[in-house]
Amino acid sequence: MRIDIATLFTDMCDSVIHESIIGRGIKNGHIEIYSHDIREYTENKHRRVDDKPYGGGTGMLMQAQPVFDCISAIKSQREGKPRIIYMSPQGEVLTQKKVQEFAAEPWLILLCGHYEGIDQRVLDELECEELSVGNYVLTGGELPALIVADAVARLQPGVLPNEDAYSIESHYNGLLEYPQYTRPDEWHGRRVPETLLTGDHGTVTEWQNREALRVTRRKRPDMYNEYIYRAVDEFWHQFLSEKKPEENITSVGKSNIGKDPATSEKLIKLIKRGKKRARIYRSDGTYLPKKGTYSIIADWDGIPRCVIKTIRAQVIRFNEITLEQVLKMGEDDNIEDWLTRHKDFFMTVEGNFSEDMPIIYEEFRLEYKGK
Numbered sequence: 001m002r003i004d005i006a007t008l009f010t011d012m013c014d015s016v017i018h019e020s021i022i023g024r025g026i027k028n029g030h031i032e033i034y035s036h037d038i039r040e041y042t043e044n045k046h047r048r049v050d051d052k053p054y055g056g057g058t059g060m061l062m063q064a065q066p067v068f069d070c071i072s073a074i075k076s077q078r079e080g081k082p083r084i085i086y087m088s089p090q091g092e093v094l095t096q097k098k099v100q101e102f103a104a105e106p107w108l109i110l111l112c113g114h115y116e117g118i119d120q121r122v123l124d125e126l127e128c129e130e131l132s133v134g135n136y137v138l139t140g141g142e143l144p145a146l147i148v149a150d151a152v153a154r155l156q157p158g159v160l161p162n163e164d165a166y167s168i169e170s171h172y173n174g175l176l177e178y179p180q181y182t183r184p185d186e187w188h189g190r191r192v193p194e195t196l197l198t199g200d201h202g203t204v205t206e207w208q209n210r211e212a213l214r215v216t217r218r219k220r221p222d223m224y225n226e227y228i229y230r231a232v233d234e235f236w237h238q239f240l241s242e243k244k245p246e247e248n249i250t251s252v253g254k255s256n257i258g259k260d261p262a263t264s265e266k267l268i269k270l271i272k273r274g275k276k277r278a279r280i281y282r283s284d285g286t287y288l289p290k291k292g293t294y295s296i297i298a299d300w301d302g303i304p305r306c307v308i309k310t311i312r313a314q315v316i317r318f319n320e321i322t323l324e325q326v327l328k329m330g331e332d333d334n335i336e337d338w339l340t341r342h343k344d345f346f347m348t349v350e351g352n353f354s355e356d357m358p359i360i361y362e363e364f365r366l367e368y369k370g371k
Contacts, residue, residue, distance in 0.1 A: 001105070001156050002032040004074045004082070005145050006067070007112040008049065010035040016146050025159035033149055038062075041069035050115050060115040064122035067111070071126055074109055082107040084128045085148070086118070087141030091130030094148065098131075102148065103155035110148055112141030174227040176220060178211035210261075213301045228302040235304035236296060239368045245294075253295040255281075256302060259349045264300035267331070271297060271306055272369050276330035280321075280342070282350065283358040289313045294367065307368035318342075319355045328363060 005013050013035040018026065025031050039047045043065060050060035075082060083105050092098070102108060111118070111128060123130075133144040153159055181192040195207040217224040232254055240249075257279075258264025270276035289295070293310040323335055332338040346353035 001103070001152075002078070002107045003034075003149050003152065004107075004109045005033070005035045005112065005142075005149065006038055006070050006074065006109060007035055007140075007142055007145070008038055008114050009112075009140070009142050010037045012142050013146060017149060021159065022150055022153045025153055025156065028158065030158035031153050031156045033153065036070055036074055038066050038070045041066040041073065053116065057116070062113060062115060062118040064119040064125070067118055067122045068125060071109060071111065078107070080107055082109045084109045084111060084126050085131050086111045086113065086123055086128040087133075087144040087148070088113060088117070088130040089132050089135075089137050091132040093135070094131060094133050094144075094151075096151075099148075099151045100155065102152045108148075108152065110141075110145040112145050114140040174223065174230070175212045176216040176223065178208040178215060210301060213303070217301070224302075228298075231302075232296060232298070232304050235370065236307075238371070239307050243368055245367075247292070249294055252307075253289070253293065254298055254304070255295060256298045256300065258300050259345050261300040268297065268299055268305050270330045271308065271366055274366060276328075277365070278325060278328040278330075278361065278363045280329070280359045280361050282346070283315050283360045285358070288315060288360060289362055295364070304370070306366060306370050308364040309367045311363045311365055313360055313362040315358050316361050317356045318353075318359050321361070325361055 005017075007013055017023065017033045017035070022031075022033070026033055039049055042049055049066045050062050053059075053061045071084065083102070085102075085108060087110060111126075131144070131148065133147050138144065181196060185192050185197065193207070195203055198204065213224070213227075216227065236252060256264070257267050267276060289310045291310055291312060295308050295310070296304045297306045297308055298304050321335065321338070326332055326335055326338045329338070332341070343353055346357075
């Protein structure tokens with residue numbers, strides 16, 4: 001892959017791209033990155049590249065001619081059509097998905113504006129895409145261009161020592177990265193999580209995946225919600241593809257189960273083993289699932305784990321629960337233990353409880369266990 005940076009400050013760019021991992025990638029031939037001085041293409045003896053904007057306003061504007069000639073000279077150096085990207089605060093905001101898209105291109109030209117920007121005519125002539133690195137304004141496009149070059153270069157084969165390294169990093173798969181720890185095992189009274197010291201790769205991987213979800217949920221709820229939305233959609237389509245239900249399903253519900261991760265995992269195992277065939281939840285007075293309603297059951301982290309189908313549902317008072325209903329829920333073999341645990345749940349998790357509060361008692365059948 002080749003990246004060309006058209007700029008007024010080649011020294012600034014060169015000082016970054018030839019250092020560290022990206023510099024080694026260039027030296028070892030895994031990627032080509034070049035900087036080009038737009039001033040070299042001016043047609044006046046003072047090497048001016050800017051002038052006052054028509055219509056007035058503060059600041060100066062980069063002229064079309066030196067920019068066009070610089071880009072034309074770059075394009076003449078090899079065959080093919082480059083993707084030309086103008087670094088601009090008005091552009092689409094850079095994301096890891098966009099970086100991956102750029103990384104698949106054979107050739108990028110990154111155009112760096114300065115002053116108040118660049119004459120719009122040359123941007124139109126060159127059919128530039130506009131790209132921003134965030135909702136803020138910098139003095140020039142060099143730093144954004146270097147960010148793009150670094151992010152794209154490190155995805156090229158051979159640039160990173162371990163080519164699988166970036167696949168577990170923040171944003172690559174739609175999540176932030178899990179917490180990282182190194183020696184010593186204990187520092188200032190804080191210990192490394194015991195799971196990471198077990199040497200069990202399967203357990204460690206499971207911990208890393210769960211922590212990535214929880215870190216994202218806490219720090220970037222927008223990313224977390226988007227990830228869960230995609231996960232639920234994919235899971236539902238897997239169910240439809242594998243089970244091929246005969247009826248026309250127009251809607252499906254989703255519910256997270258359990259008051260904490262351990263309880264959630266326990267309840268899902270009971271459902272998948274067929275021992276848990278009923279559940280209860282607070283009634284809001286407006287909703288009651290109909291017979292034949294499909295629901296996706298998700299764990300504590302929101303990951304879809306199975307699909308159930310409602311057999312029957314009714315609104316009852318909490319203190320009207322029967323032993324037969326308790327046994328169908330699969331968690332207890334007597335009413336007393338069930339009542340104690342669920343009182344605690346409603347008080348601690350939902351914040352209020354009364355003996356005669358209305359609840360929905362729903363019996364269901366397991367339709368899909370998932371992978």
